Amino acid sequence: xxxxxxxxPLAGKSVLVTxxxxxxxxxxxxxxxxxxxxxxxxxxxxxxxxLGAKVHLLSGPVALAQPPYVSFESFTSALELEKLMLxxxxxxxxxxMAAAVGDYRAASIATEKIKKQGDTLTITFQKNPDILxxxxxxKQPHQVICGFAMETENLLENAKEKLLKKNADxxxxxxxxxxxxxxxxxxxxxxxxxxxxxxxxxxxxxxxLGYLILRKCMKLEEHTC
Ligand code: CTP
Ligand code: CA
Numbered sequence: 001x002x003x004x005x006x007x008x009p010l011a012g013k014s015v016l017v018t019x020x021x022x023x024x025x026x027x028x029x030x031x032x033x034x035x036x037x038x039x040x041x042x043x044x045x046x047x048x049x050x051l052g053a054k055v056h057l058l059s060g061p062v063a064l065a066q067p068p069y070v071s072f073e074s075f076t077s078a079l080e081l082e083k084l085m086l087x088x089x090x091x092x093x094x095x096x097m098a099a100a101v102g103d104y105r106a107a108s109i110a111t112e113k114i115k116k117q118g119d120t121l122t123i124t125f126q127k128n129p130d131i132l133x134x135x136x137x138x139k140q141p142h143q144v145i146c147g148f149a150m151e152t153e154n155l156l157e158n159a160k161e162k163l164l165k166k167n168a169d170x171x172x173x174x175x176x177x178x179x180x181x182x183x184x185x186x187x188x189x190x191x192x193x194x195x196x197x198x199x200x201x202x203x204x205x206x207x208x209l210g211y212l213i214l215r216k217c218m219k220l221e222e223h224t225c
Pocket of ligand 1: 078097098099100101102103128129130131132133146147148149150162
């Protein structure tokens, strides 16, 4: 936590963080979502504030208190998040995409409640836009873009592929199958993947990892300047 004790290394910088799950509606009473708690993204937003940045947090539906002194907007679906990101992202120096974005949404949302009928139910889903890839495509010279990869197999290979495919500067890889890592807990075991290096980090609190991730972003920025 050395950075928290020092002066404000992120003073003058702006940090945009997304956190939590998306919810994709199927009808007026149901949605498809995932187990993201938002804890990792919220920890990064808090750390960015402590380090002196201007912080904007975009959050999906989570059971967490809104961090003080951080500007805040909420989203529900991937399309809502995409709209917010396309509007906001160009103005931020660091973009940390910790939100667990649904890959698919219902091809059409029923206007009335879907009634129980046969033994099986088929719903057609349509692919959502890849927001991180869009940001990567439009990356400004001053920006550091960091995404996450939650995997259950081939963690490093898949995460490295995402780094390149989405033109991110860093992917934080974490495995859902490792004890002490993943969605709901207060700790995580991550590997920081950049074009130059693969850096495994031992189990730490999400709070502490928030500082480590930002510190790594600062190093990446030094390299690009
Ligand atoms: N992401 C995004 N938009 C999407 C899906 C994912 O911006 N429609 C972002 C996530 O916020 C995360 C990164 O991309 O920072 C990787 O997400 P992940 O779900 O691990 O990768 P996908 O590319 O969706 O591939 P898959 O789910 O098949 O592993
Ligand atoms: Ca996905």
